[in-house]
Amino acid sequence: MTQQLDNYPGSRLLEGLSSYTSLQVDQLNFIASQVFALGLATLYRTVLSPAKVSPSVRHSFGLIFGLWMGYFCFGYQALHLAALPAVCYLVILTQNPAIMHGAVLFTAMLYLSLVHLHRQFLDDSSLDISGPLMVITQKVTSLAYSLHDGTVKERESLTENQKYHAVDKLPSVLEFFSYSLMFPSLMAGPVIFYKDYISFIEGQTLTPTKKPTTSMQKVIVHEPSLNRVVFQKLILGIVCALVFVLFLPAFPISRLKDDNFIENTTFSYKFWYLTVATTLVRTKYYFAWTLADAICNNAGMGWDGTNWNKFSNVDIFKFEFGTNLKESIDAWNRGTNSWLRFIVYGRVQKYSTFLTFGLSALWHGFELGYYLTFMSGALFTIAARTVRRHLRSHFTSSSESKLLYDLITFATTRFVMAYLTFPFILLEFWPCIAVYAKLYWIVHLLALLAVYAIPRFLPKALPGEEVQQNGIAIALKKAGPYSEAMGKVD
Structure with a gap:
């Protein structure tokens, strides 16, 4: 067995399959976790759909299984998955909103850099914790900038992209950690911005097929076939x-x-x-x-x-x-x-x-x-x-x-x-x-x-x-006889 596998802290449940494939146990765990996540996703979409359960239940489900997948693949290293967002959430709570976004970027990149340095000089694991941490870094820093845009900057000074992603309310602890660690995107991304995540949790991305007739009636949503x-x-x-x-x-x-x-x-x-x-x-x-x-x-x-x-x-x-x-x-x-x-x-x-x-x-x-x-x-x-x-x-x-x-x-x-x-x-x-x-x-x-x-x-x-090279006569005819005459003079 290689030194690489000796140092691997994740689950060894599938280690026996390594001899039947060209894959090592860490790679098998990655594939198994994604296949498991694919099955969980069906449950997330159907049994735990926004029309059937509260946002808190959906937040908790995504967070719990995200942590479980992290532990299955990385063992004790999964502590980093919770530690990085925890440190960044503390920065968000304690720093001046005017500089908070930069402080979060510095903190997250410093934490991630230390993990990279550990991987490069001390650990040869081919599938280590830095991959998911890179995605988490993107999430917490983009949220910090969205909060800065939504709470500090004047809306008129924002670009259209910044306006779309701006967040004007600090997420709760559950919302923040479920966003950072949700199982569908934990292992290989993609990075999802916070407002898109909340829209997904609350079912706002789905198309209503029937408007409620009373304030007590639920919206019936139609989920496009997937x-x-x-x-x-x-x-x-x-x-x-x-x-x-x-x-x-x-x-x-x-x-x-x-x-x-x-x-x-x-x-x-x-x-x-x-x-x-x-x-x-x-x-x-x-x-x-x-x-x-x-x-x-x-x-x-x-x-x-x-x-x-x-x-x-x-x-x-x-x-x-x-x-x-x-x-x-x-x-x-x-x-x-x-x-x-x-x-x-x-x-x-x-x-x-x-x-x-x-x-x-x-x-x-x-x-x-x-x-x-x-x-x-x-x-x-x-x-x-x-x-x-x-x-x-x-x-x-x-x-x-x-x-x-x-x-x-x-x-x-x-x-x-x-x-x-x-x-x-x-x-x-x-x-x-x-x-x-x-x-x-x-x-x-x-x-x-x-x-x-x-x-x-x-x-x-x-x-x-470029238009002139491609046919100035056509452009002049569309502009009218006066323009065409001017074109001849030029």
């Missing part, structure tokens, strides 16, 4: 898991550390291998997030009025087939993107991109591979934005040139994503630097060139210029 959606997401998750298990062993990311790979493979092969290996690794995240999404849906969470994807953490199609870096980034870990936009990107005036990527790196941990990915990501995002502003308008004069532009940007995005994300997976600093060196830092150099050279040699299209 069996097909849950089944589809389960099948998709299983397919992703099978792809990961069957094909990743042929393309291990650890091969990037092999001297033979570094020294004796061609430039093009390295890029090809990075693309295949990182794509296969992503299927692990697709499995976990799709399964978590199915659990939330089965509990009745995620309906946005048209579909069940309100809290989906990933849009696989948009990520894999996005035609620009922003589109792919926005489709990946969408809950974290929303959290970062809410507490950083939408609130700072200067260096918002770098600060957002920096907080994301710190939230993930202290392995240097994270920082290579996120700092490079900030540079590449700015470069991609610059290229789009200055170059795209020159390809919109016809549908053929627009298609050519999209095909080029699609292929470029695929290679850039592989080049950008492999340090996030490999994590080790010097092996990543060795790979980048053998690739001549090509994407970094092109990104710097794009940021500093393109604006000087290729001016940005003026407002309306």
